[in-house]
Amino acid sequence: MINEIKLHGKANEKLDYYVTITGADLSSRYCYECLPEGDRFFSGGNEFVIQQDGVRYMGTGGSLCEYMFGVDLPLKDLLRKDVSNRLVMYGAYYDKADNITFTNSTGGKESFDQVFLSGNAVSNYFFFVHSSQKNEIKDLQREILKTIGKQVKRSETVGANDDSRLCREIFDAVGDPKALVFLFRLVNRHNEEYFKTFNRLYEDRKTIATDGMSVLDDLSRKYNIIPYQQERIKIDGMYKLPENKKIVDEYKDILIAVSEKGEVNPSELAKLSRLRTLSLRLNIPHTLFDTLDELLLKDMNIVEVEEPDYIRDTRAIFEGLFFRTDNIRGHVSSEDLIKLLKAKQKSTMNRDPAFESLLLDTVRACDEHARDANDMSVMEAMSHILTYFDRYDSTATTINNLAFMENSTLSEDNIRSLSGNKEIFDQIEPALFRELFFDSIIGNRYLTRYGRKKVDILNRGLVEIKAGNTTYRALASKLSKINEVDKLYTSIHRYIKDRFKSIYAELNSKEDQEIFIQDLNREIQSKGIVHSPVPHSVFEEIILDIRKESFYLNNLLPHIIVSRDNQVREDFLLNSGLDRFYVEELEKDYFDMNKIEQNILEEIRK
Structure with missing residues (x-):
């Protein structure tokens, strides 16, 4: 007795399809045919046709895919952590009360472009169910959703592309031993590659x-x-x-x-x-x-609904672009530019969408003004502002990546571009470049040790380039060397920490530590962790950091947990030189290992 049929075909040069049919007995079923318009699959009033440029369907069923970016994600699904798949039933829609309404109008067609844009970019399923029940299609659809909806929206099988298992899951969920389930997987081979x-x-x-x-x-x-x-x-x-x-x-x-x-x-x-x-x-x-x-x-x-000063300043400057008086319409002073750039900086730091929304509305208004009044002065003024905003975005992205991304460095071209932007911003106001791009980063609590070193070197290096005391190449080389030390530190830290635990009590003198470092240097080279001797300064830095970690976990953290004294914690973080990201990971592991309530961790981090 045949319980499953699997077929594979091609709709066009980039579209493959896979068909799986599951039922109690498929031995004498005639359920597909090849027609000039495409490959047709049918059973009991249900039909699915795969054409060269899309699909056509009628009857029961719907479409199914794994959620990805760009797929319409209903809020209800987003709020359920275990929902990973999108299910659309033919002939169903949400009414004004957000309830699903079913109709008998289930026929339709979709182009492959529509399928892979509205659904998953690589793989999408369609299906229909030939039921032994004799009801209206809308009632069958309601029953199918009721029986399979919860299962398939949470099934990991969809993302795994396990057609046989998924088809069997649907068949079992339907609960009708005489039913037939037709499952169609469409794969865009170009997108897949x-x-x-x-x-x-x-x-x-x-x-x-x-x-x-x-x-x-x-x-x-x-x-x-x-x-x-x-x-x-x-x-x-x-x-x-x-x-x-x-x-x-x-x-x-x-x-x-x-x-x-x-x-x-x-x-x-x-x-x-x-x-x-x-x-x-x-x-x-x-x-x-x-x-x-x-x-x-x-x-x-x-919370905190009042409009910030920087938004009020921005709104005033943008409104001023549209004054009727010719000599002030479209006028943007250096002081205005400084306010706008600092407003953009603050909106980014605060993740305040009001600034970008205000900017978008103003650009749209400038475009309409130029069209309706045949006056380009306002648009030219806005273009002038947008040029500075583009320079800001480019510079901020480059410096932030250097500061916060591991293994990030700068090429000579990157530095040349930054130097050019520094000169332009500092022409508006001396030291504006430093205020916009360095002061806020240096004050960021999550800036790592090596990120801080790279930012400091870049800041000083750009000043030295301006003075003619260094070159783009020399500054790029300095940053690259810091990056190499950072990579060395990261690659050997875990190994040294594990070794250090076993002999911690034996390192009572500088001589003992020197012998330990020499042994480590040989070990990590023999194990292929590094390929050349590591400078002693790196080992000494790691060993000192491990001692600080041990002191914090064994002495300070227990005291902080009992006393809830987060000021002691902050003092340690400020003075130890350990990266805040790393210390927070140590704290999380400590709390997990000792089964301490997470709300206490949140309290001491406030």
Whole structure:
């Protein structure tokens, strides 16, 4: 007795399809035919036709895919942590009360472009169920959703592309032994190749090098993959990397928690900001966080509702562009530029969307003014402002990446560009460049030790270049050397820490430590961890840091937990030189190992 039939076909040069049919007895079933218009699959009034440019369907069933960036994500699904798949039933829609209404109008068609833009970029399922029940289609659809909805929206089988298992899951959930389930998986081979190539390149270094970008650009041109689809694939690949997913999911969990009470307090905003800072260091695109903010924060009451001074200043300057008097219309002074640039900086630091919203509205108004009044002066003034904003964004991104991303350095061209921008900003006001791009970073509590060193060297180096005391190449070399030491520190820290624990009590003198360092140098070279001797200064720095960690975990942290004295904690973090990110990971591990309530950890971090 045949219980499953599997078929594979091609709709066109880039579209493969896989068909799985499951039922109690398929021995004498005639259920598909090849027609000039396409390959047709049918059973009991249900039909699914795969054509050269799309699909046509009628009867029961719907579509199913794994959620990815760009897929329409209902708020109800976002709020359920275990929901990972999108399910759409034919002939169903949400009414004004947000209830699902079913109709008998289930027929339709979709182009492949629609399928892979509105659904998953790589793989999408369609299905229909031939039921033994004799009801109207809308009633059958309601029953199918009731029986399979919860299961398939949470099934890991969808993302795994295990067609047999998924088809069997649907069949078992339907609960009708005489039913037949037809499952169709559509795969865009071009997008799939781009997706796999991106994942391979990204997993190696958590970034895409220049040669990798060339490979991806060649693929996108070869297969004519539109930019929007490329971006979805990249962001989905970045999100699914386990260490990235952990950060984004934690961010989402905070948003879900605050959505239940309808407001965000300063403490929760601080957590969200910290995760965003961490995401920059890990090269996680902010688009992921922006998408979550748009879905979960847009109707949220953010405590402190008064409009900040920098928004009021920005609004006044932008409104002034449209004054009727000729000699002041479109006028932007140096003082105005400084206010706007500092407002942009503050809005970025505070993650305040009001500034960008105000800017967008003003640009739109400038465009309308130029069209309706045949007057380009306002648009020219806005273009002048936008040029400075573009320079700001470019400079801020470069310096922030250097400061917060591991293994980040600068080329001579990067430094030359920064030097040019420094000269332009400092022409507006001396030291404006330092105020905009260095002062805020240096004050960031999550700036790492080596990030701080690189920022300090860059700051001093740009001044020396201006004075003619150094060159782009020399500054790039200094930054590269700091980066190499950073990589050395990171690569051997864990090994030294494990070895250090076993002989900690024996290192009572400098001679003992010197012997220990010599042994370590030989060991890590023999194990291939490094390929040349490591400078003693790196070992000494790591050993000192490990002593500080031990002191904190064994002496200070227990006291802080009992006394709730977070000032002691802050004093240690400020004076120890240990990276705050790293200490927070140590604290989390300590609390997990000792089964201490997490709310105490949150309390001492306030």
